[in-house]
Amino acid sequence: MSLLNDLTGAPPGLTGRALLSRLAAIGAVLAGAAGTFAYAGGWLSPGALTPARVVDRFEEVNGPHPGFRRNHAKGLCVVGSFAASGAGARLSRAGVFADGRVTPVEGRVALAGGQPYAADAGTTVRSLALRFRLPDGEEWRTGMNDIPVFPVRTPEALTEQLLAARPDPATGQPDPGRLHAFFAAHPESAAAAALIKARAITSGFADSTYWSLNAFRFVASDGRATPVRFAYLPDRPAAPEHGAPEAGADKNFLFDDLAAALRRDTLRWHLVVTLGWPGDPTDDATKPWPADRETVDAGTLTLTGAAPEAAGNCRDINFDPLVLPDGIAPSDDPLLSARSAAYSQSFTRRAGEEKSPSAVTGTPHHGAAL
Numbered sequence: 040m041s042l043l044n045d046l047t048g049a050p051p052g053l054t055g056r057a058l059l060s061r062l063a064a065i066g067a068v069l070a071g072a073a074g075t076f077a078y079a080g081g082w083l084s085p086g087a088l089t090p091a092r093v094v095d096r097f098e099e100v101n102g103p104h105p106g107f108r109r110n111h112a113k114g115l116c117v118v119g120s121f122a123a124s125g126a127g128a129r130l131s132r133a134g135v136f137a138d139g140r141v142t143p144v145e146g147r148v149a150l151a152g153g154q155p156y157a158a159d160a161g162t163t164v165r166s167l168a169l170r171f172r173l174p175d176g177e178e179w180r181t182g183m184n185d186i187p188v189f190p191v192r193t194p195e196a197l198t199e200q201l202l203a204a205r206p207d208p209a210t211g212q213p214d215p216g217r218l219h220a221f222f223a224a225h226p227e228s229a230a231a232a233a234l235i236k237a238r239a240i241t242s243g244f245a246d247s248t249y250w251s252l253n254a255f256r257f258v259a260s261d262g263r264a265t266p267v268r269f270a271y272l273p274d275r276p277a278a279p280e281h282g283a284p285e286a287g288a289d290k291n292f293l294f295d296d297l298a299a300a301l302r303r304d305t306l307r308w309h310l311v312v313t314l315g316w317p318g319d320p321t322d323d324a325t326k327p328w329p330a331d332r333e334t335v336d337a338g339t340l341t342l343t344g345a346a347p348e349a350a351g352n353c354r355d356i357n358f359d360p361l362v363l364p365d366g367i368a369p370s371d372d373p374l375l376s377a378r379s380a381a382y383s384q385s386f387t388r389r390a391g392e393e394k395s396p397s398a399v400t401g402t403p404h405h406g407a408a409l
């Protein structure tokens with residue numbers, strides 16, 4: 040596959056006019072995202088937040104790790120497919136929801152944070168990112184986390200939180216004074232942090248629920264738009280977290296457990312779409328929606344295999360949440376355009392850097408030094 044195909048996500052056979060129109064479409068999405076972000080962040084004012092400054096902040100708190108994602112740096116590639124139930128088709132005209140449609144999926148499971156060699160820990164936020172390739176060349180890219188709400192409402196708050204939560208090298212813990220000041224300035228984050236802390240942590244990637252957190256709009260064939268949030272709910276019953284691994288244990292146990300489970304069998308999740316009512320917050324990912332909202336089971340994601348990150352697989356995908364097919368549209372959540380612009384910045388930096396192998400191979404190395 041050519042570099043151009045890698046960058047655009049275009050299938051290898053897509054050349055000439057088709058590829059140019061794809062590039063134009065992606066360019067329009069990215070330009071739109073960057074424009075919204077500039078507006079939201081006051082890009083034109085000196086000292087204001089820009090995508091580069093957001094990514095600089097990740098590098099500042101995590102140190103330099105060339106070639107890796109600036110957040111969710113430790114990950115493993117997965118593959119599978121999505122089988123639509125047909126129930127989502129009344130909400131969205133995206134082909135991925137058409138009754139009986141099976142769409143190939145490439146994805147990546149990861150742990151939040153910018154440290155590619157950190158030891159796995161049960162409490163670290165887990166993520167699942169997916170790229171659906173629709174038959175007409177459209178794509179749906181999405182990234183989800185195993186927490187019920189996001190800790191911040193705006194990109195500005197995210198960069199403040201990164202500094203406030205940065206561990207002090209002397210103690211290995213964040214400075215309590217700085218954290219306190221951050222939560223005092225952001226009561227919405229204090230409320231979200233309490234919900235995140237109270238979540239039930241499961242044994243691993245295979246029995247985790249992954250939430251979109253951001254709201255989107257599903258657009259039906261007649262143009263009717265419905266605000267939605269969605270989640271992937273595991274078929275596998277949730278088992279409790281194992282607790283802290285013993286000294287000398289496999290430092291990649293969460294990833295290696297998932298790879299081992301996928302060597303034995305396939306794993307399934309249901310895509311459950313929650314329908315928002317007028318007044319449910321679509322621009323604030325720190326706030327849950329009321330629990331009684333109608334849900335629709337739009338289909339089943341089946342993962343069939345895992346592979347370490349390598350050239351041309353999920354390592355080189357930008358899971359930009361604004362790459363959406365017709366029938367799925369962004370909401371007014373300010374995080375969406377900020378994410379799109381920051382992921383593009385992180386992708387551009389890492390794409391131009393020399394690569395080191397991922398710590399995650401999918402095979403346990405007990406006691407291996409990292």
Ligand code: HEM
Binds near residue numbers: 167
């Ligand atoms: C302003 C808010 C946010 C910023 C600045 C941010 C930043 C980043 C960056 C820089 C990356 C690495 C991208 C790459 O190099 O490919 C990343 C990855 C990721 N983020 Fe965010 N993020 C934000 C909010 C969120 C939210 C709300 C979610 C909700 C689910 C999320 C989920 C993810 C996931 C799943 C990945 C890993 C994708 C992969 O495996 O490639 N992020 N984030």
